[in-house]
Amino acid sequence: QVQLQESGPGLVKPSETLSLTCAVSGYSISTDYYWGWIRQPPGKGLEWIASISHSGTTYSNPSLRSRVTISADMSKNQFSLKLRSVMAADSATFYCVRLGYQVIDYWGQGTLVSVSS
Amino acid sequence: QSVLTQPPSVSAAPGQKVTISCSGSFSNIGINFVSWYQQFPGTAPKLLIYGNDKRPSGIPDRFSGSKSGTSATLGITGLQTGDEADYYCGTWENGLSVFGGGTKLTVL
Numbered sequence: 001q002v003q004l005q006e007s008g009p010g011l012v013k014p015s016e017t018l019s020l021t022c023a024v025s026g027y028s029i030s031t032d033y034y035w036g037w038i039r040q041p042p043g044k045g046l047e048w049i050a051s052i053s054h055s056g057t058t059y060s061n062p063s064l065r066s067r068v069t070i071s072a073d074m075s076k077n078q079f080s081l082k083l084r085s086v087m088a089a090d091s092a093t094f095y096c097v098r099l100g101y102q103v104i105d106y107w108g109q110g111t112l113v114s115v116s117s
Numbered sequence: 118q119s120v121l122t123q124p125p126s127v128s129a130a131p132g133q134k135v136t137i138s139c140s141g142s143f144s145n146i147g148i149n150f151v152s153w154y155q156q157f158p159g160t161a162p163k164l165l166i167y168g169n170d171k172r173p174s175g176i177p178d179r180f181s182g183s184k185s186g187t188s189a190t191l192g193i194t195g196l197q198t199g200d201e202a203d204y205y206c207g208t209w210e211n212g213l214s215v216f217g218g219g220t221k222l223t224v225l
Contacts, residue, residue, distance in 0.1 A: 036214075038214075045119055045205065045216060045217070045218045045219045046154075046162065046205055046207070046216040046219070047216070048213060048214035048215070048216070051214075059212060059213060061213065062213075095161055095162075099214070100167075101150075102149055102150040102152070102167075102168070102208070102209050103150065103152045103164065103167040103168070104152065104154070104162075104164065104207065104214065105164055105167070105173070107161040107162055107163070107164075108161065109160075109161050110160075110161050
């Protein structure tokens with residue numbers, strides 16, 4: 001059974017960098033699939049942030065591209081997200097996910113990140 | 118503003134049927150598969166339907182999906198109070214994942 005678990009600070013100051021890591025168990029991220037991040041502001045809908053393939057190819061939401069970096073550590077079977085220059089509007093629950101062919105088939109439990117001084 | 122359009126809310130009585138619509142365009146729904154996700158408060162979304170009309174293992178056949186042109190529909194029959202949740206449609210556009218704004222289902 002594939003499991004994803006997000007980790008990272010729950011509070012980040014404005015203008016700083018938000019860093020999250022997703023640890024994957026039950027499947028090797030270097031084998032196949034894309035792995036990505038989705039966020040959900042409180043009381044709002046889902047927004048795709050970025051994804052990385054098993055071979056390292058990355059895609060990101062054009063609206064966030066200038067501030068986002070996604071990377072993977074195959075040896076640790078985990079992937080990470082960095083979102084720079086955060087502001088209050090970036091406060092959200094962040095989910096790490098596995099992307100199959102045109103489907104998001106596994107989700108982490110989510111981690112709430114607040115941006116506040 | 119979401120790429121895909123869903124009604125903010127729908128409601129129906131227990132035992133009844135409800136449908137949730139998801140409207141897009143040729144460049145997203147028109148040429149890609151649609152998925153549906155169910156989300157209870159405080160929990161992560163869960164895959165309900167993929168490939169327009171396929172159910173993952175463990176999803177009851179009360180849930181169904183369909184697609185026609187640039188729109189998709191989620192159907193739920195035999196409504197139960199436990200079906201009260203937010204439902205999101207999702208698909209792809211230019212290789213990027215896009216979603217609807219979500220529909221809150223109330224079982225009266």
